[in-house]
Amino acid sequence: MVMRMLWAETxxxxxxxxxxxxxxxxxAAWCSIQILEYGYHFGIVTPPITMPWAHLGYAVLLVxxxxxxxxxAPAWRMKRAFVTDLLSAGER
Structure with missing residues (x-):
């Protein structure tokens, strides 16, 4: 139960x-594109906003x-600890 609680919080x-x-x-990307539109008079071409969904998906999975x-590691330590030790640690 403790491991599930820690995992849910994480x-x-x-x-x-x-x-x-x-x-x-x-x-931030949208604001940067909007700033580039003002620089169009100086030869800067405004690129379209494209979202790299595959890379974002990999990043989400990695996180x-x-x-x-x-x-x-904390869940394993909590699982192995005795309840009396955990309760006495809170009273100090």
Whole structure:
């Protein structure tokens, strides 16, 4: 049960990080393209916005995999600890 709780918390944090990074990345790309439109008079051609969905999918899988692996060490330590030791550690 402890491992499931830690994994669920890790998954929620990872999904929040993925969503925030995608939103901020798209916003930054859009703002950069809008800035380039003002430079059009100086010979800068405005490129279209294209989303590399395959690369983004690989990045999402990599983040989820690494966060799950990072969650395993604390979950393993919590699983092996005695409840009395955990309760006495909180009283100090």
């Amino acid at each position: 998954l929620m944090i990872s999904l929040c990080a993925i969503i925030m990074s995608l939103v901020l990345g798209v916003l 989820l995999t690494l966060s799950t692996l990072a969650c395993l």
